[in-house]
Amino acid sequence: GQNIDQPTEMTATEGAIVQINCTYQTSGFNGLFWYQQHAGEAPTFLSYNVLDGLEEKGRFSSFLSRSKGYSYLLLKELQMKDSASYLCAVRDPPYKLSFGAGTTVTVRA
Amino acid sequence: DVKVTQSSRYLVKRTGEKVFLECVQDMDHENMFWYRQDPGLGLRLIYFSYDVKMKEKGDIPEGYSVSREKKERFSLILESASTNQTSMYLCASTISRETEAFFGQGTRLTVV
Numbered sequence: 001g002q003n004i005d006q007p008t009e010m011t012a013t014e015g016a017i018v019q020i021n022c023t024y025q026t027s028g029f030n031g032l033f034w035y036q037q038h039a040g041e042a043p044t045f046l047s048y049n050v051l052d053g054l055e056e057k058g059r060f061s062s063f064l065s066r067s068k069g070y071s072y073l074l075l076k077e078l079q080m081k082d083s084a085s086y087l088c089a090v091r092d093p094p095y096k097l098s099f100g101a102g103t104t105v106t107v108r109a
Numbered sequence: 110d111v112k113v114t115q116s117s118r119y120l121v122k123r124t125g126e127k128v129f130l131e132c133v134q135d136m137d138h139e140n141m142f143w144y145r146q147d148p149g150l151g152l153r154l155i156y157f158s159y160d161v162k163m164k165e166k167g168d169i170p171e172g173y174s175v176s177r178e179k180k181e182r183f184s185l186i187l188e189s190a191s192t193n194q195t196s197m198y199l200c201a202s203t204i205s206r207e208t209e210a211f212f213g214q215g216t217r218l219t220v221v
Contacts, residue, residue: 008149030206030207031207033209033210041214042199042212042213042214042215043152043199043210043212044212045209045210045211048209050207087151087152089152089210091206093206094159094206095140095157095159095165095206096154096157096165096167097142097154097157097201097203097210098154098168099144099151099152099153099154100151101149101150101151102151102152
């Protein structure tokens with residue numbers, strides 16, 4: 001099975017940087033995803049890592065270390081609209097996709 | 110754009126009723142999933158399907174069943190609804206096992 005841990009809440013100031021960590025213990029691994037979910041809405045895809053290293057996409061970056069069972073999502077130049085829950089998900093081969101409980105990020109002016 | 114549509118945004122059902130939640134995707138996706146989302150617990154996988162008529166249990170299948178008679182449609186069935194099944198239910202689909210999931214808008218089910 002999967003055990004996926006991430007912090008419950010984080011608060012940061014507009015314009016700042018926030019790093020959301022995710023650790024996982026898995027019976028198998030075939031990729032790690034990050035999703036954003038605004039209150040009352042469906043999750044939307046942010047990033048995907050299957051190999052070690054950093055993936056950058058505009059203000060958002062995601063990092064993976066498979067040997068450590070560790071990932072982080074980095075949000076730069078925070079904006080008020082970035083206030084949301086951020087979900088870490090791991091694919092357990094071949095099909096199963098399991099999620100952590102999510103990290104609620106609050107951006108303050 | 111990929112569209113995943115859940116039949117209802119809000120449902121209120123009585124304890125003991127049989128409840129059907131429907132999900133349809135319009136992009137010929139192979140894999141479909143049902144999750145429930147509860148505060149503090151995140152998304153928990155109930156069932157998933159990787160092909161028509163194929164299904165596998167997720168982490169919390171008790172009290173639920175599923176049906177996938179056509180590729181585009183994946184139904185979640187609560188055989189006898191109970192109050193502890195009050196939750197937000199989210200359907201998702203993926204093109205293949207390597208790609209990201211697309212989610213429906215969710216069905217908030219209240220069992221009274």
